[in-house]
Amino acid sequence: QSALTQEASVSGTVGQKVTLSCTGNSNNIGSYAVGWYQQISHGAPKTVMFGNSLPSGIPDRFSASKSGTSASLTISGLQPEDEGVYYCSTWDNSLSAHVVFGGGTKLTVL
């Protein structure tokens, strides 16, 4: 069981806006910035959101927000190439410092 909770699957049509959620607690999301990582077809993960910042080369249809112990990734204007698995992650300060991941959300573009 993952320390961060994500939906197992989300789907949307081309052009639609979709939101993926990530829930943690005060030791992780409540204390640190959240990263969002895209993995397409079992390739290497790629950072699509660094906290609330968009990495270079990532389309501005991606955005992220955080409130308390929950975070979300929003894709506005869904594109076929956005299909893949999305993981959220952050640091956790309970016991020893470590990084926690969500179980991943499979995004399907219909």
Add this chain to the structure above:
Amino acid sequence: EVQLLESGGGSVQPGGSLTLSCEASGFRFSSYAMNWVRQAPGKGLEWVSGITGSADSTYYADSVRGRFTISRDNSKNTLNVHMITLRAEDTAIYYCVVGEKWEPFDYWGQGIQVTVSS
């Protein structure tokens, strides 16, 4: 352009050891903390270990503490992880990742396969 190239993977028997390396380029390597993240077959991502840019601090997941040792050679822009007493559950693709402690991860390598099997 940031490039991270992992090497040293392969197959090893349970109880064996292996050292992975990651050659970095395209950024000031010594200024950035580095991490290893792995992904078991059909599973999600799992953070393994991290090291500060100056190598003055290292940190480990409970699942590998005492068995894995992370290190870096800033003169060669190389990150390493020495793995001993390997178990079947260490079988995974291992990714080299740029990321400061307490911050999200930045750049990811392409990954290298490690298989622990008799």
